[in-house]
Amino acid sequence: MFAQEDARRLAAVRIGLCGLLALRLAITDYGVVAGRPAALVQPLSYINLFERMPSQEVVTTLQICGVGAALVAAAGLALRASLPVAFVCSLTLNGMFQSALPVRFYNDIVLTLCLLVLLACGAAASEAWSMREPVRRALRSFRCRSAPEPSIALNPTTNGERYGWPIRTAMIAIALAYFLVGFQKWRNSGLPWVTSDNLRWILYASSDGRSHPTGLALFIADRPLLAHVFAAGSLLLETCFPLVLFVPRLRWLFLPGVVAMHVGIRLAIGLDYSAQWLTLLIVFVNWPVVVASFRRAVARVPAPRAALR
Amino acid sequence: MARPSTPSAAAPRYARPFVALFLATLVVCPLASLNPWPFSNWELFSRLRTDQQTGWRAVAVDSAGREHVYPIASLPHGYRGFGSIMADFSERSAAERDAICAAWLRGATEQFGSGTRLLRIYHLQWLLSDRRGRRAAPPHPTLAWICSTKGAREAS
Numbered sequence: 254m255f256a257q258e259d260a261r262r263l264a265a266v267r268i269g270l271c272g273l274l275a276l277r278l279a280i281t282d283y284g285v286v287a288g289r290p291a292a293l294v295q296p297l298s299y300i301n302l303f304e305r306m307p308s309q310e311v312v313t314t315l316q317i318c319g320v321g322a323a324l325v326a327a328a329g330l331a332l333r334a335s336l337p338v339a340f341v342c343s344l345t346l347n348g349m350f351q352s353a354l355p356v357r358f359y360n361d362i363v364l365t366l367c368l369l370v371l372l373a374c375g376a377a378a379s380e381a382w383s384m385r386e387p388v389r390r391a392l393r394s395f396r397c398r399s400a401p402e403p404s405i406a407l408n409p410t411t412n413g414e415r416y417g418w419p420i421r422t423a424m425i426a427i428a429l430a431y432f433l434v435g436f437q438k439w440r441n442s443g444l445p446w447v448t449s450d451n452l453r454w455i456l457y458a459s460s461d462g463r464s465h466p467t468g469l470a471l472f473i474a475d476r477p478l479l480a481h482v483f484a485a486g487s488l489l490l491e492t493c494f495p496l497v498l499f500v501p502r503l504r505w506l507f508l509p510g511v512v513a514m515h516v517g518i519r520l521a522i523g524l525d526y527s528a529q530w531l532t533l534l535i536v537f538v539n540w541p542v543v544v545a546s547f548r549r550a551v552a553r554v555p556a557p558r559a560a561l562r
Numbered sequence: 563m564a565r566p567s568t569p570s571a572a573a574p575r576y577a578r579p580f581v582a583l584f585l586a587t588l589v590v591c592p593l594a595s596l597n598p599w600p601f602s603n604w605e606l607f608s609r610l611r612t613d614q615q616t617g618w619r620a621v622a623v624d625s626a627g628r629e630h631v632y633p634i635a636s637l638p639h640g641y642r643g644f645g646s647i648m649a650d651f652s653e654r655s656a657a658e659r660d661a662i663c664a665a666w667l668r669g670a671t672e673q674f675g676s677g678t679r680l681l682r683i684y685h686l687q688w689l690l691s692d693r694r695g696r697r698a699a700p701p702h703p704t705l706a707w708i709c710s711t712k713g714a715r716e717a718s
Contacts, residue, residue, distance in 0.1 A: 254581065255573050299599075344600070351599055365600040366588070373580050413571020422581050426588060430604065433592045437608035445610055454611040457690040457698065466696040 254425075258417030261541040263374070264329065264382035266420060269535030270367055271327035271336070274343055277361060277528055278319040283346050287312040300348045307349065315342045329383025336372055343368070360525060363430050364532045367423040374419035381411065423536045428495040431511070435491030452484040453477060459522040470521040487514050497537070504537055613691040618648040619684045619703065622670040624677045632670050632681065648683065651707065652716070663709035681709035682717075 289306040307315070319342030325335040347361050371378055379385065438446045445451065456474035460467040473479050490510050497504045511533060515526040591601045620632040634644040651659060663681070671678045686701035693699070705717040 255577070257571070348599055362600050362602050369600070370584065373577075373584075375574065414573040415571055415577075418573045418577050418581065422584065425585060429585070429588050433589070433604040434606075434608075437592055437603070437605050441605065441608040442610045446608075449610060450613070451610050454613050454690050455607065457613075457693075458611070458615060460696070461690070461698045471696055 254421050255414050255418050256421070257412050257414055258420055259541055260377070260381040260411045260413070260416045262539060263378050263416040263420055264380070265540035266367075266423065266536055267329065267332075267371060267378040268327050268382060269540070270364065270371055270532065271323045271339065273364060273528060273531050273535065274339055274368060275320045275323035275327065277364065278316055278323060278339075278343060278346065281346070281350065283312045283316065283350055284309055286349050286352070299344070300352050303349070306352075307345075312346065312349075315346055318342050319346065329379035329385055330388065332376055332379040336368075340368055340372055360528045363427055363529045366426050366430070367532055367536060370419050370422045370426065374415070377415045378419065380416075420536065424498060427533055427536060428498050431491045431494035435488055435494075438488055439492070447481060447484045447488055450477065450480070452480045456480070456521060463523065467521060467523070469517075473521065483517075486510075490514060508533065508537060613689050615686075615688050615690055615698070615701075617686040617688075617701065618645055618706075619686055619701075620644070620666065620670075621682045621684065622674050622678050623680050623682060624674065625679050626677075629682070630674050632666075632673070634666060634669070651714075656713070660713035663707075663714040664711075667709050667711070679710065683707040683709065 286306055287309040319339050322335045322339035322342065326332055326339055343361075343365065347365065442451070453474040456467075456470040460470040460474070473483060490507065494507055494511070497507050512530045515530045518524050518526060587601055590596070591598065592603045592605070595603050595605070597603050620634045622630045622632040624630070647662060651662070654662075667678070667681055670681055683706050684703040685706040686703050688698050688701035690698050708715045708717055
């Protein structure tokens with residue numbers, strides 16, 4: 254948990270998570286719950302603090318602030334201020350959005366939890382792959398001052414515990430999230446979650462609830478054996494996911510498997526889990542190794558095979 | 563590639579208690595069935611479904627007695643959650659029910675005009691296993707509630 258890690262890996266997680274947050278805040282239609290009449294609000298958690306849902310103007314302001322702050326945080330600028338601002342905007346908007354959903358939907362939960370960890374690690378996440386020095390250099394040259402020293406001189410450490418614990422905490426949180434989803438299925442339904450017609454009814458109900466029937470959902474639901482195979486596969490993936498923490502090689506199997514499961518759910522049921530599986534990739538893939546591999550590939554040198562270690 | 567670490571590279575003092583509290587909350591919420599966003603109990607799709615389905619349908623009635631299907635659940639300005647509100651509608655206080663009905667009736671009046679007199683809310687039941695081609699057979703509706711300017715009234 255508290256082993257050393259490369260500062261660039263934490264920086265890659267910062268860039269990925271903050272970029273994804275900016276994208277989510279920009280494309281989610283929070284307007285559907287803005288200004289909702291008080292009688293129709295079922296606030297959850299801290300949203301109880303609001304007397305009513307924020308107006309459309311407040312929602313738009315929060316969206317603009319959130320997107321801007323998330324992009325600034327992704328660039329590694331003023332992280333102690335930009336990330337908290339983006340996080341608070343996200344908590345408010347997603348909290349009110351979740352209050353309006355008939356069931357609690359997970360898509361943004363894993364991203365939010367990982368951002369919470371990133372928030373807790375402070376400025377460590379902005380000590381590599383940051384726009385701070387280029388911005389400072391640009392400002393100094395604009396003011397006609399002498400050229401600055403490179404950023405590495407400000408912090409000679411590029412490897413340490415302070416870069417490792419946020420990444421491993423985020424990995425454990427994601428692994429626990431998948432495990433707990435599977436655990437709740439075992440706890441509330443047991444083996445009948447696989448052996449009964451449960452998945453078929455989920456697929457039929459989803460298809461019937463849409464204006465046009467969903468071909469993929471009906472294809473699976475009409476074939477009981479296929480439905481059992483998919484149910485067993487997803488339950489196995491979820492329950493065994495924590496193994497990736499102990500056997501890194503299994504990430505080559507579990508990560509594509511989970512992404513395929515989410516894409517399948519999107520196509521069959523229409524539930525968008527893109528924020529969740531993108532968070533998974535951002536946290537689990539060793540991006541500095543990927544970048545090095547890419548550079549070597551461009552330079553026509555054989556690439557290392559450690560991207561998922 | 564990596565340089566040797568220095569004391570400044572150590573994890574901050576608060577890291578261990580933070581990690582312990584964070585992960586403990588993550589585990590306790592599902593065990594205690596708590597849902598304090600952004601933490602979750604992770605129960606979505608965990609309970610067995612059957613082929614018996616229930617739902618709700620709202621119908622606006624004008625002064626001539628004509629019915630117009632009122633798709634509350636798919637309206638753009640914040641009326642989502644119709645099903646979840648109806649799920650515990652009868653357990654709410656009369657004042658709460660009246661306030662909800664008034665909000666829906668206002669929306670119906672905006673959509674169908676000032677001639678809108680009341681809303682009829684039907685409870686729907688159908689079987690997923692009873693297929694008609696690529697769809698389930700039409701649901702069986704039962705009138706459950708009537709929303710008028712006087713408030714919400716349970717259908718007898």
